[in-house]
Structure formats: structure tokens, C-alpha cells
Amino acid sequence: MQLNSFSKVITANDLCSGEVIYMCFIRGWVAQLSDAAVITDPDLAKASLAFAEGQSDIAVGAYLSDVTDQENGPTATHFRDKFRSQGPSNYAHGKQRI
Secondary structure (H helix, E strand, O other): OOOOOOOEEEEEEEOOOOOEEEEEOOOEEEOOHHHOOOEOOHHHHHHHHHHHHOOOOOEEEEEEEEEEEEOOEEEEOOHHHHHHHOOOOOOOOHHHOO
């Protein structure tokens, strides 16, 4: 079985809260990377990113992030996006709550 080398999610920041959000085609924007839509087609990725950038009343700074698709959803491959998926590190609530 050959793995698809093109696996991306669209990530941005919520305009109101500043929290990291991810595009999910069914529910719009979600807060957890595991719920994000994985895009494996370059043309769909380009069109989806253009759509996300057009939602400037919801999200800012949208970009494509490399992921690997796992059983429990996508996992970020780049350090920056792994860090962003864990939420703010300056307080012990939200995504990093123990």
C-alpha cells in the first residue's frame, strides 16, 4: 500500500479568540486537529485555502499544514504545527488542561 505524500489540513486563528482552528468540511471550523479535514488532492487544497482566506470574518492567517493521517485523525508533522495544536502554553486550561 502506497501512502499519499500529499496530506494537508487548513489551519488559521479564530478572529475573535485568537485560538488555533482547523477547517472541517462538515462543520466549518473546529478547535481540535483530530477533527480537521485531511486534504489529499493538491487542486482541492488550493481551492479550499482560497475559500478559507475568504472567511476573514471568522479566521485569519489561514495556511496549509502538513499532516500524517492516523487512526485517531491527522497529526501534525512540523514542530510549529504540533506546538500550535496543543494550544497556548502560558496557562493550564483549554487544550492543555490536565
